[in-house]
Amino acid sequence: MIQMNCRGLTLGYDSVLVRDLSFTIHAGDYLYILGENGTGKSTLMRTILGLLPPLEGSVVLGGGVLPAEIGYLPQQTQAQRDFPATVWEVALSGCQGRCGLRPFYTRAEKDLARQSLRRMDMERLSGRCYRELSGGQQQRVLLARALCAAQKMLLLDEPVSGLDPSASRELYQVISQLNKHDGVTILMISHDVQAALCHASHILCLGEQVFFGPRDAFVRSAPGQRYLKQRGGVCLGGAD
Secondary structure, three states: OEEEEEEEEEEEOOOEEEEEEEEEEEOOOEEEEEOOOOOOHHHHHHHHOOOOOOOEEEEEEOOOOOHHHEEEEOOOOHHHHOOOOEHHHHHHHHHHHHHOOOOOOOHHHHHHHHHHHHHOOOHHHOOOEHHHOOHHHHHHHHHHHHHHHOOOEEEEEOOOOOOOHHHHHHHHHHHHHHHHHHOOEEEEEOOOHHHHHHHOOEEEEOOOOOEEEEHHHHHHOHHHHHHHHHHOOOOOOOOO
């Protein structure tokens, strides 16, 4: 089932960063978006979220996915890491888009927040202050918040940035479980090519030569060979 079809996208601000980009996302895909800085990765994600109009082309959603139902995990700023709220309040705030003009959360929305925290193994810390958590724990809470907004598709912008290797591995495993066992479609911006080779079903590599396709095909492609030579990468196979 097609959940997103990007057709002929040209993206940029003062100058064009991406030209004539087309790709399709199916339910259950795990897409890594790779590329050097300045190749348009974040611009693409902002366009998918509807925060930035494309210069040309379109993003068409399908499979029951609505724009307001796409979960988003942006990169954290230091101010956000120090946000003075409880774990419960942060997770529950992911339901705000469901409230409309209603100034309160329903029982169903509170149940969803509890379920999302439980999926992230963070329900036991519901009463803790968010800023007292480790970086890995904070990212789990933010994933729970994103799951409150959407159950079908998550967009993640370098979710392991700033985490130590152990916390990064744990978060990758959590995200992989959401994809493989819960059927959540994942689109992730990353510089971690080794993680992409371990977890991705598909790879979109932006740059002078653009590649989109299955992970195995990326390894054999000319853009893939150049990127792997620059970045390195050894894992090729699913990892839970």
